[in-house]
Amino acid sequence: MGASTSPSSVTGPIAEAERITKRYGETVALDGAHITIMPGETHALVGRNGAGKSTLVSILTGLQEPDEGEIRFAGRPAPRLSERNAWRERVACVYQKSTIIPELTVAENLYLNRHDHNGLRLVSWKSMWKKAADLLEAWSVDVDVRLPAKELGVEQRQFVEIARALSFGARFIILDEPTAQLDGAAIARLFDRMRAMREQGVTFLFISHHLQEIYEICDTVTVFRDARHILTAPVMELPRGDLVAAMTGEAAGLQERKARPSVPPDADVILDARGLTDGDLYTGVDLRVRAGEIVGLAGLGGSGKTELAETIAGLRAPREGTVEVAGRRPRAGSVPDSLAAGVGLVPRDRHHQGLIPLMSIADNTTMTVPERLGTAGLVSGRRRDDLAREMITNLAIKTPGPELPVNGLSGGNQQKVVMARALASDPRLLVLITPTAGVDVRSKEFLLAKVEEIAGKGTGVVIASDELDDLRLCDRVLVMFHGRVTTELAAGWHDHEMVAAMEGVELDA
Known part of the structure; x- marks a missing residue:
């Protein structure tokens, strides 16, 4: 060679x-x-x-x-x-x-197992720091090489990984x-x-x-x-x-969505959030969602939309404000309380928050409903698998059976498993955070159609996303910018309106 x-x-x-x-x-x-x-x-x-x-x-x-x-x-x-x-x-x-090791510094990640040594076979840190800094400078990556990698954002980690690849000589x-x-x-x-x-x-x-x-x-x-x-x-x-x-394989992509029927003004209020504030993340947010209504939370990174959705779902507690779900007020920041109140959640990151990769599809889809699987804390394998098969059919998950570990599925089918678990408890309120991230066109179509179907049966839905396709099926969208709701757009908005609002740009009248 x-x-x-x-x-x-x-x-x-x-x-x-x-x-x-x-x-x-x-x-x-x-x-x-x-x-x-x-x-x-x-x-x-x-x-x-x-x-x-x-x-x-x-x-x-x-x-x-x-x-x-x-x-x-x-x-x-x-x-x-x-x-x-x-x-x-x-x-x-x-x-x-990411394959970056969080506990190591940027320089250590760049030259893992390739450390410079002095005459005593000790690591020459000064030499490694300089070499790492020179490498990042050569590729215009502005990151402190002595910083612990866990302090890097997603974007910075990607640039460091690209620079590490280039350091081996690869140009592909x-x-x-x-x-x-x-x-x-x-x-x-x-x-x-x-x-x-x-x-x-x-x-x-x-x-x-x-x-x-x-x-x-x-x-x-x-x-x-x-x-x-x-x-x-x-x-x-x-x-x-x-x-x-x-x-x-079809002569069509994402189809134009038919206008959804209007939600009656006297429909039950499923979500009543008032005065939600959490420091610099978001401030003074009020949000009501009625039965059958789909409400979007839009905004770029740092807008507060994700943190607000996580608060509504019980993943975090606000500093101020209240959340009521179907008349119940779950304890702030308590996922079990939110589940008991009727909240289903599809979190932002299926890899870290949504799935236990080595567990089966059956265990992943049913872990939020142990009361349906048996009595006195004992789980019936038959009940679990029967419920899982029902969810597999409902979500069209491609798998030979419920016993398959979830890490054996493609990304789109993994996301369907996350959705299945959110729906297993028959939620009154469904909170979706970037629900179609990293899935293919057909899986995206399927998941969004499933959301419309669920809303049509009376579930209230909150979708936090900056994906325009996710937001198109909403009855209305609240756009956040720097932690505040700045705009509300009704269904039928144009892309340029949404993007301008998310970027904090005012369009000429």
Whole structure:
């Protein structure tokens, strides 16, 4: 195996995957799939959950070997799987779930197991700090290298991970859902950084479910569907409708939503929140939600929308104000009290707040309703599995059975499990925080349609999100800016109105 080739000297593809097939038992994860990535481009890889994207990434990064097919970098065959340093010189992946170690400093994360030593074989901290600072400066990453990594925001962690990958010599970086937890301003900064890095010879494979981002940052797009390559095309030559059709196999994407029936003004008040204040997070918020009403909380990161939704759901206690759910006032900051009052929650981060990955689908979907599974604190496995099967059918979760560990599901199906658990208690109030983050187009359609169905049966719904598709089904949307509700938009708003309100911009009359 020869040394890695500089991207600046590469005239052909920087990375190629040809005729890639990968099977897991009877499941075909990739079926003769292929992709070709040219140096200096940002190449999008899109497809529904289960299309084969994650499997391809694991093969492109040397974590798995294909059953059939070939991987090449700059025209040369990929290294053997055991040659980890050779892989790191060619490719790296920055995952949606950070691989940064929180307890270590930024410098230690950048040069983990690559510490400089003095003559006594002790770590030369001064040398490592300088090397780390020089690395970040070279790639215009403004982070203090002595800072504990746990103090970094999501955006800073991503930049540190990209810089760490580049320090090995790789100039081909895979970004897996990098914007899923970023607000609009942070996404803009990420895209600016990507453009600058491209000018310095870095090539990106960009994986995202947000199609508008593909058109903003990518040059080329490849679509996978049902484990196969469907098309590769220049982004600007591919209409959005055609892109969605390629992903779904249907000649339609997210459909225009029919106007929801108006909620009667005398419908029962399900949520009555008054004077909610929590320091600088949010101030003086009043919110009433009636039975069958869907109310949105919109805003960018730092607007307070997420923290407000978490307060309503019982995840945090406000400094001032009260929350009543269906006439009951649960103890502030108490999830059990909120559950007992009739609140169901889909939290912001399914990886850390929504799921226990090694537990089964059955256990994850039923853990909030132990009273339905048996008596005297004893759980009936039959009752649990029966209830789980009912939820699996209701949410169209693709699984061979309720006993499967939830980490064996695709992202969209994992999110359906989180939704199933929220619905298992037949809630009076459903609180959803960024409910379609990191899911594919069809799963997004399904989840939002399910929310409308639930509201149609009389459940009050609060959706906190900056995703416009999430907010379109709301009867009204409260827009927050710097902790205050600044605007209320009725259904039928235009995108430019919503974005302007979220950015704190006043439009001319």
